[in-house]
Amino acid sequence: MSAITPNQFVCPECNQSIAVNDTMKRTLLDAGCVVCGASIQPADINDTADSVPD
Numbered sequence: 001m002s003a004i005t006p007n008q009f010v011c012p013e014c015n016q017s018i019a020v021n022d023t024m025k026r027t028l029l030d031a032g033c034v035v036c037g038a039s040i041q042p043a044d045i046n047d048t049a050d051s052v053p054d
């Protein structure tokens with residue numbers, strides 16, 4: 001199940017951490033943080049394909 005969420009989003013405003021797939025990544029960049037609505041930049045979403053969650 002690791003291939004489903006290759007990216008980790010951390011909100012710069014509310015510090016919420018969310019694992020996102022590519023579709024969710026684009027949605028976040030377009031619509032902002034799902035928790036607080038802050039504007040999101042590509043740098044706020046990190047590719048974690050090489051790292052293990054937790």
Ligand SMILES: [Zn+2]
Pocket residue numbers: 011012013014015016033034035036037038
């Ligand atoms: Zn937020």
